[in-house]
Amino acid sequence: MPQPIITVTDLSFRYPGADQDSLRNVNLTIEAGDFVTVIGGNGSAKTTLCKTFNGLIPHYWHGEFAGSVHVAGVDTWDSSVTELSAHVGYVYQDFHNQLVRPTVRDEVAFGPVNYGLDDHEERTSSALETLGITELAQRFVWQLSGGQAHLTALASVLAQRPTVLIVDEPVAELDPERAAVIYERLATLNRELGITIITIEHHMEFVARYAKSVILMADGTPAWHLPIEEAITRTGELEAHGIPAPQSINAVKALGISATPRTTEDAVAAIRASGKKPSVHWSGIAHLATQEPNRDVVARAVNVTHGYKSVSGETHMVLNNVNVDLHDGDRVALVGGNGAGKSTLMKLLAGIIVPREGTVWLGETNSRSKASPHLAEHAAYLYQHPELMLLKGSVAEDVALFPKDRKHPDTDALVAHILDRVRLTDFADRDGRTLSGGQQRRATLAIGLAMRPTVLLLDEPTSSLDVSSRDDVTHMLADLAGSIRCTVVATHDMQLVAEWANRVIVLSEGGIIADCHPRELFGSPQVLERAHLTAPEIVRIGNALGVAPVPLSVAELAAAYHGDGPPPVPTATAQTSALGV
Amino acid sequence: MRKHHDVLSVEWVKLELIRTAYATRGGLFSTMDPRMVVMWYLVLAIVPWFTHNLTVLAGLFVLGCISVGLARVGPLLLGLFVFGLIVETFYVFIAAWLFGGDTQTVIALVELTLKLGAVSLASMAAFVSLDPEKLSDAMLAFRMPQMITFGVSYGYRMLPILIEQFATVFEGYRLRSAPVENKGFLGWRMITQWCRLTVLSFYPIFLNTAKSVRTTVESLEARGFTYAAVDGRGRQIRLAYLRLTAKDWAVMAVTLALIAGVFWFGAQFPLYR
Structure with a gap:
C-alpha cells in the first residue's frame, strides 16, 4: 500500500x-x-x-x-x-x-x-x-x-x-x-x-x-x-x-474505433487491430496541386557562406554555399536542429547582416548596397523572444514605432486597423510585458505587419505557447497572405509545418538538405532522421500504417480511410481558404 | 558597400567583454591564488600615491605595462586605455594653455595622468586575470559580506546575457527607426542616433530583468542562500580550494623588489620631486 x-x-x-x-x-x-x-x-x-x-x-x-x-x-x-x-x-x-x-x-x-x-x-x-x-x-x-x-x-x-x-x-x-x-x-x-x-x-x-x-x-x-x-x-x-486531446486519441476516435491509446504505437496497434484499411482512392493531392511555376522571386540568396567567431577565436561556419529563392505566395517553414543556421539565414534574408561570401538580393536590391534600416521596409524580421521586441511603454506605441518614425501619412488608422486584426485593441494601452505569452506573440506580429514588408520572417513564433494560443498564432499566420507576399517561419514545431507551410526548407550541416512540400518531407524518414526532426504524431501514425501520401492532419487520416469516393478537402486547406487565401 | 567585419563590430565588442570577464586568455596572474592577486593589486594601486617623483611614477607605469603584457589583456581594453591616455594628454596641454598655466601646471597634470595610468594598468592586469568565481571567492576570504561576493559572481553570470539582450534590442530599435538619410559632418547625425538608441535600449532591458528576478530570488531561497549567510560551513567548503603557493609569494616578492628598485632609481635621478 x-x-x-x-x-x-x-x-x-x-x-x-x-x-x-x-x-x-x-x-x-x-x-x-x-x-x-x-x-x-x-x-x-x-x-x-x-x-x-x-x-x-x-x-x-x-x-x-x-x-x-x-x-x-x-x-x-x-x-x-x-x-x-x-x-x-x-x-x-x-x-x-x-x-x-x-x-x-x-x-x-x-x-x-x-x-x-x-x-x-x-x-x-x-x-x-x-x-x-x-x-x-x-x-x-x-x-x-x-x-x-x-x-x-x-x-x-x-x-x-x-x-x-x-x-x-x-x-x-x-x-x-x-x-x-x-x-x-x-x-x-x-x-x-x-x-x-x-x-x-x-x-x-x-x-x-x-x-x-x-x-x-x-x-x-x-x-x-x-x-x-x-x-x-x-x-x-x-x-x-482548453486542453485538446493528443492526436493519437483523436485519430482513433476519427476512425470510429473505441480505444484510448497512450502512445503513437498504441494508436497504430489499435487501428491495425480494427482491421480497417486505407482507401485506394486516397490521393492527398489537394496540397500538391497548389504549386504554380513562374512566380516572382521576392528574395534570393546566391552562394551564401556565413559564420561567427567564437569566444576562443575560431570561426565557426554556419552556412556553406547556400542558394535559395523565395517566391511570391510562399509559406516557408525553415526547420533543422539547434545551430543549423535558421536564424542566421533569416537575418541574412532580412538584410540585418551581410554574408561573408555570396550575395543576398531583396527584390532588385543587393543587401550590401543599403543599410539595414532601409532594407527593413522590404523584409521584416521578428525575433524569437517577444519581450525583446517590446521597446515602448504600450502595445500601440510599439506597433506605431516604425510607421510613425518613417512618417507614414496615416499611422493612427494603420495601427488601429492592425491591432484590430490581431485582436489586441483592448490591450492597446497596456505595457506589452504584462500580457500573456500568446498576446505577446500577437503583439510582435502586429509590429511586423505595421512595417508592411514584402517578406515577413518569424523566428519560432509558436515556442513557449500553450496549445490554444499556439493554434491562434497558426491561424493568424495563415491569414497573412493578403498583406504579406512571402512568409518565412523558422520553427521546431512540426505541427505548424504540417498545418501551415506550403514549402519546407531543411537545414543541416551548413546546407539545405531538402526543399519540398511538407508532405514530401514527412514521407521521407531518412531526411527527418538526418535533420533530427520528429514528425507530428499523426504523420508517424500515417507512416506506420503505410498510408501514402502521408496524412498531415487527423481529418486527412480519416479521409484516407474513408472508403468511397474522393476524399473531402483536408482541414488545413479548409482553414486557410476560409481565411481568404 | 556593407561588408562583414570580424573586428570593431558589435559582435566583436561582445566577445571581447566576455573574454575579458572570464579570463579566457590565461596569463601569469590567472594561475595564482586570487587572494594574492588582490593583494598584489592593492600594493600597485596604493604605492603611486606616495610620491611626486616623475621618475618613480614613470617606473611604476612601466611596471604596469609589463603586468598588462603578462596578463594578456585583450585589444578592446588596451585600445580604450590608449585612447583615454591620448585624449588625456591632449586635454592636459589644452587646459594648461587655455588657463594660462606654465610648465608647472603641465607637470602637475602629467603627474596625475601617470599615477592614474599606473593604477589603471594594474587594475586591468588584475581583473582581467580574475574570473568571477575567483574574484568573489577572494572577497569572501577577506570576509566581505556574502551579499556582495554573490552579487559579483551573479553580475558576471548575467553579463553575457545582458550584452546579448542589449545587442538584440539595439538592433531592433535601429531597424524600426527611420534610417539617417544625411549623415552630416563626420557622421554626427548617425552618432546622435546611436547615442539616443543606446539610452532608449536600456529601458526594455531593465524591465525584462526586473520581471525575471522573481524566479531567481525564490530559487536562491530554496537552495539555502540565506541559510548559508548564517551558517559558516558553506563558506569553508567554498574556500577550501584556495592555496598560496611558492609562485604566489615569488610574484609578490619580485613585485615588491621591483617597486623598491624603482624608488631607489627615482632617488638617484629625481625629476620634479
Missing part, C-alpha cells in the same frame, strides 16, 4: 492584495512514487498549488493561508523553505532565471555547498551523472542550449536529494524533441530512484505517455485526481478546459 507523501487538507490561499482566493478549499493526496501531472487552463492556480508543496507559500509569499499541507509528514506551516527544500525540488517554467552560478558544476553544487554538506562533491557528481550531463560540468551556463539548461536546473535541485520533484511546464520553453528527453529522464528518476514527480503540463501527448495520475485544476481547486487510464478517456471535459 503506497504511503501518501503530500497531503493537502482544506487549503485556501489568497495572494496579498488580490481580491479573491487563488486556491479554494483544496483537498488532495499524492502518493509516494507517483508520477502526477497537473493540468488546467490558464489561471487555474496550477503553479500556486505547487508552490505550497515546497513552502514558498506561505513562507515566502505571505498571504491569507487556511488549511494545511503536509509533506513527508512535516506540516509546511511549522516548517521553513530551507527544511522543505531537502524534501521538495522545484524546476521553474522560466528555468533560465533559476541558474545563478557561472558554470554548470557550480550551479549544481550551489545547494549542497550552501547547506554545508560534507558530501557535496559526491552529490554534485551523481546528480550530473544521473541526468547524463557530466560532460557539461565545466561549461558556462550562458553557453547552454535550452535543453541543457533545463537539465542543469534539474540537476541542481536533484543534488539536494529531494523525494518530490516539481517541474513546471518543461515543454513551454523547449522544442518537443528536447522536452521528450526531459520526460524520459523524469520517468527514469521516478522508476529507479522512486522520486515522486509532479509536472505541470499543457500537452496531453506527454501526459498520456508518462503520467501515472492526473490532477485537473479548475478555478483554484482540483476538479478530479484520476489514474491516467481513466483521465484520458474524459476528452470532452479536457477540451472544455
Whole structure:
C-alpha cells in the first residue's frame, strides 16, 4: 500500500492584495512514487498549488493561508523553505532565471555547498551523472542550449536529494524533441530512484505517455485526481478546459474505433487491430496541386557562406554555399536542429547582416548596397523572444514605432486597423510585458505587419505557447497572405509545418538538405532522421500504417480511410481558404 | 558597400567583454591564488600615491605595462586605455594653455595622468586575470559580506546575457527607426542616433530583468542562500580550494623588489620631486 507523501487538507490561499482566493478549499493526496501531472487552463492556480508543496507559500509569499499541507509528514506551516527544500525540488517554467552560478558544476553544487554538506562533491557528481550531463560540468551556463539548461536546473535541485520533484511546464520553453528527453529522464528518476514527480503540463501527448495520475485544476481547486487510464478517456471535459486531446486519441476516435491509446504505437496497434484499411482512392493531392511555376522571386540568396567567431577565436561556419529563392505566395517553414543556421539565414534574408561570401538580393536590391534600416521596409524580421521586441511603454506605441518614425501619412488608422486584426485593441494601452505569452506573440506580429514588408520572417513564433494560443498564432499566420507576399517561419514545431507551410526548407550541416512540400518531407524518414526532426504524431501514425501520401492532419487520416469516393478537402486547406487565401 | 567585419563590430565588442570577464586568455596572474592577486593589486594601486617623483611614477607605469603584457589583456581594453591616455594628454596641454598655466601646471597634470595610468594598468592586469568565481571567492576570504561576493559572481553570470539582450534590442530599435538619410559632418547625425538608441535600449532591458528576478530570488531561497549567510560551513567548503603557493609569494616578492628598485632609481635621478 503506497504511503501518501503530500497531503493537502482544506487549503485556501489568497495572494496579498488580490481580491479573491487563488486556491479554494483544496483537498488532495499524492502518493509516494507517483508520477502526477497537473493540468488546467490558464489561471487555474496550477503553479500556486505547487508552490505550497515546497513552502514558498506561505513562507515566502505571505498571504491569507487556511488549511494545511503536509509533506513527508512535516506540516509546511511549522516548517521553513530551507527544511522543505531537502524534501521538495522545484524546476521553474522560466528555468533560465533559476541558474545563478557561472558554470554548470557550480550551479549544481550551489545547494549542497550552501547547506554545508560534507558530501557535496559526491552529490554534485551523481546528480550530473544521473541526468547524463557530466560532460557539461565545466561549461558556462550562458553557453547552454535550452535543453541543457533545463537539465542543469534539474540537476541542481536533484543534488539536494529531494523525494518530490516539481517541474513546471518543461515543454513551454523547449522544442518537443528536447522536452521528450526531459520526460524520459523524469520517468527514469521516478522508476529507479522512486522520486515522486509532479509536472505541470499543457500537452496531453506527454501526459498520456508518462503520467501515472492526473490532477485537473479548475478555478483554484482540483476538479478530479484520476489514474491516467481513466483521465484520458474524459476528452470532452479536457477540451472544455482548453486542453485538446493528443492526436493519437483523436485519430482513433476519427476512425470510429473505441480505444484510448497512450502512445503513437498504441494508436497504430489499435487501428491495425480494427482491421480497417486505407482507401485506394486516397490521393492527398489537394496540397500538391497548389504549386504554380513562374512566380516572382521576392528574395534570393546566391552562394551564401556565413559564420561567427567564437569566444576562443575560431570561426565557426554556419552556412556553406547556400542558394535559395523565395517566391511570391510562399509559406516557408525553415526547420533543422539547434545551430543549423535558421536564424542566421533569416537575418541574412532580412538584410540585418551581410554574408561573408555570396550575395543576398531583396527584390532588385543587393543587401550590401543599403543599410539595414532601409532594407527593413522590404523584409521584416521578428525575433524569437517577444519581450525583446517590446521597446515602448504600450502595445500601440510599439506597433506605431516604425510607421510613425518613417512618417507614414496615416499611422493612427494603420495601427488601429492592425491591432484590430490581431485582436489586441483592448490591450492597446497596456505595457506589452504584462500580457500573456500568446498576446505577446500577437503583439510582435502586429509590429511586423505595421512595417508592411514584402517578406515577413518569424523566428519560432509558436515556442513557449500553450496549445490554444499556439493554434491562434497558426491561424493568424495563415491569414497573412493578403498583406504579406512571402512568409518565412523558422520553427521546431512540426505541427505548424504540417498545418501551415506550403514549402519546407531543411537545414543541416551548413546546407539545405531538402526543399519540398511538407508532405514530401514527412514521407521521407531518412531526411527527418538526418535533420533530427520528429514528425507530428499523426504523420508517424500515417507512416506506420503505410498510408501514402502521408496524412498531415487527423481529418486527412480519416479521409484516407474513408472508403468511397474522393476524399473531402483536408482541414488545413479548409482553414486557410476560409481565411481568404 | 556593407561588408562583414570580424573586428570593431558589435559582435566583436561582445566577445571581447566576455573574454575579458572570464579570463579566457590565461596569463601569469590567472594561475595564482586570487587572494594574492588582490593583494598584489592593492600594493600597485596604493604605492603611486606616495610620491611626486616623475621618475618613480614613470617606473611604476612601466611596471604596469609589463603586468598588462603578462596578463594578456585583450585589444578592446588596451585600445580604450590608449585612447583615454591620448585624449588625456591632449586635454592636459589644452587646459594648461587655455588657463594660462606654465610648465608647472603641465607637470602637475602629467603627474596625475601617470599615477592614474599606473593604477589603471594594474587594475586591468588584475581583473582581467580574475574570473568571477575567483574574484568573489577572494572577497569572501577577506570576509566581505556574502551579499556582495554573490552579487559579483551573479553580475558576471548575467553579463553575457545582458550584452546579448542589449545587442538584440539595439538592433531592433535601429531597424524600426527611420534610417539617417544625411549623415552630416563626420557622421554626427548617425552618432546622435546611436547615442539616443543606446539610452532608449536600456529601458526594455531593465524591465525584462526586473520581471525575471522573481524566479531567481525564490530559487536562491530554496537552495539555502540565506541559510548559508548564517551558517559558516558553506563558506569553508567554498574556500577550501584556495592555496598560496611558492609562485604566489615569488610574484609578490619580485613585485615588491621591483617597486623598491624603482624608488631607489627615482632617488638617484629625481625629476620634479
